[in-house]
Amino acid sequence: MTESQYGGGMMPAGRQARPPAYDRPQPDSLADLLERVLDKGVVLAGDIRVNLLDIELLTIKIRLLLVSVDKAVEMGIDWWRHDPSLSSKAAEEHDALQQENARLRERLDALEGGPSGRQDRLEPASSDQDAERVDDETPAAETERAQR
Amino acid sequence: MSDVTNEPMAEPMGGGPAESIGAGTASYVYLAARDIPDDAVAGITGLESQPVRLVRNAGLTAVVSTVDLAEFGEDGLRRNLEDLAWLEHVARSHNGVVHHFGRQTAVAPWRLATIMLDDERVAGLLADWEHQLKASLDRVAGCSEWSVKMITELSADQRTETDQPTSGTAYLQRRRAEYSRQNSAQEQAAAAADRVHATLSGLTAASRRLPPQDRRLTGHRGEMMLNGAYLVPDDRSEEFSALVGELGADLPESRLELGGPWPPYSFATLETGA
Numbered sequence: 001m002t003e004s005q006y007g008g009g010m011m012p013a014g015r016q017a018r019p020p021a022y023d024r025p026q027p028d029s030l031a032d033l034l035e036r037v038l039d040k041g042v043v044l045a046g047d048i049r050v051n052l053l054d055i056e057l058l059t060i061k062i063r064l065l066l067v068s069v070d071k072a073v074e075m076g077i078d079w080w081r082h083d084p085s086l087s088s089k090a091a092e093e094h095d096a097l098q099q100e101n102a103r104l105r106e107r108l109d110a111l112e113g114g115p116s117g118r119q120d121r122l123e124p125a126s127s128d129q130d131a132e133r134v135d136d137e138t139p140a141a142e143t144e145r146a147q148r
Numbered sequence: 149m150s151d152v153t154n155e156p157m158a159e160p161m162g163g164g165p166a167e168s169i170g171a172g173t174a175s176y177v178y179l180a181a182r183d184i185p186d187d188a189v190a191g192i193t194g195l196e197s198q199p200v201r202l203v204r205n206a207g208l209t210a211v212v213s214t215v216d217l218a219e220f221g222e223d224g225l226r227r228n229l230e231d232l233a234w235l236e237h238v239a240r241s242h243n244g245v246v247h248h249f250g251r252q253t254a255v256a257p258w259r260l261a262t263i264m265l266d267d268e269r270v271a272g273l274l275a276d277w278e279h280q281l282k283a284s285l286d287r288v289a290g291c292s293e294w295s296v297k298m299i300t301e302l303s304a305d306q307r308t309e310t311d312q313p314t315s316g317t318a319y320l321q322r323r324r325a326e327y328s329r330q331n332s333a334q335e336q337a338a339a340a341a342d343r344v345h346a347t348l349s350g351l352t353a354a355s356r357r358l359p360p361q362d363r364r365l366t367g368h369r370g371e372m373m374l375n376g377a378y379l380v381p382d383d384r385s386e387e388f389s390a391l392v393g394e395l396g397a398d399l400p401e402s403r404l405e406l407g408g409p410w411p412p413y414s415f416a417t418l419e420t421g422a
Contacts, residue, residue: 030236031366032295035358036413037239041257043419044273048222048263
C-alpha cells in the first residue's frame with residue numbers, strides 16, 4: 001500500500017529549477033493548524049460536551065485576532081521580524097532617525113560651541129578656531145535645508 | 149455488527165455518577181484508522197506526555213491517550229479554550245500524533261478535544277459511525293493534504309506620483325483613479341486565483357477553498373486571494389508542487405505559497421450535525 005509522506009510541512013520532493021515566484025513552504029503556521037484542527041476532521045460529539053459556540057467564538061476570535069501583537073509573538077507568529085522587506089523598511093526608519101539625530105546633535109554643538117559658550121569655558125585658542133568652523137557650517141546647512 | 153454495544157453506556161462505565169465529570173481521567177481521541185499494529189504505538193506520547201494506545205472496534209482503530217478531566221473536563225475546556233497558549237500547545241500535540249500515524253496509514257483526524265469518558269465509549273463511537281468513518285478513510289487513502297495560498301500585493305506599485313495635488317479636485321481625481329485601478333487589480337487577482345484553483349483541482353483527488361486568513365493573525369502582506377486545500381495522491385506530489393511553481397511564475401503581482409503535506413484534515417471529514 002502507498003505510504004503517506006507527510007514531511008512536517010517541509011519541502012516537497014520536486015525541487016528542481018524552482019521559479020523565483022515560488023515561495024518556500026513555511027513550517028506549519030498556527031493559523032493553518034488551527035483552521036484545520038478546530039474546523040475540520042471528524043466532528044463527533046464526545047462525552048465531554050463543550051458548547052460548540054465556545055469553539056466557534058474562539059475561532060472567530062482567532063480570525064479577528066483579538067489578540068495582541070505580544071501574544072502573537074508568544075504564539076510564534078513573528079515572522080514579520082525576519083521579513084526582508086519589512087526589516088529593510090525598519091532599517092530605513094532607523095537610518096532616518098539617525099540622520100535626524102545627527103542634525104540635532106550638530107545644532108546643539110553649534111549652540112553650545114558658539115563663541116559665547118566657548119568663552120565661558122575658557123577654551124584654548126585652537127578650540128576657538130574649531131568652534132568658528134562649526135559656526136560657519138551651520139548656517140550653510142540651514143540654507144541648504146531651506147532650499148529643498 | 150460490533151462486539152461493543154452502545155445502549156448500556158448511557159451511564160458512563162467506570163466513571164460513576166454524572167457529577168464526576170470534571171474529576172478523574174478520560175480518553176482523548178486523536179484519529180481513526182482502519183488498522184494500526186500494536187507495536188506502532190510503542191514509545192509514542194500525546195498530550196501531557198501520556199503514552200498513546202489503541203482502541204479497536206468494528207474494523208476500525210482509534211488512537212487515544214488519557215487526559216485529566218480537571219484540564220479537559222467541561223469546565224476546564226471552556227476555560228482553557230480561551231487561552232491561546234494552551235490551545236496552541238494542545239493543537240500541536242494533537243497534530244503531532246496525527247502526523248505520526250498519518251505517515252504510516254490512512255487516517256481520519258478527529259477534531260481537537262474530542263473526549264470520551266473511557267475507552268469503551270470510544271469503541272462505541274467507532275461502531276456507531278463505522279460506515280461513515282470507513283468511507284472517509286477510503287476517500288483519503290494514499291493521499292495527503294497540501295495548502296496553496298495566493299497572496300497579491302494590490303497597492304504595491306501605486307505610489308509613483310511624487311507631485312503634490314495642486315487642488316482639492318486634483319486630489320479627488322487622483323484618489324478616484326487609484327480606487328478604480330485597485331478595483332480592477334482586485335478583479336484580475338480574483339480571476340487569477342480562480343484559475344489557479346481550477347488548474348490545481350484538475351490534478352488532485354479533491355479540493356476545497358477555505359476562507360482567506362486574517363493578516364493580523366498570519367502577518368502576511370497583501371491580500372490572500374486564495375486559501376486552497378488540495379488532496380493530492382502521494383505519487384503525484386512532485387507533479388503538484390512543480391505545477392504550483394509554474395503557476396506562480398506566471399503571476400507577476402502575486403506569489404503562491406505551498407504548505408504541506410499534512411494529514412487530510414480538510415478531507416477526512418465527518419459531521420453529524422448533532
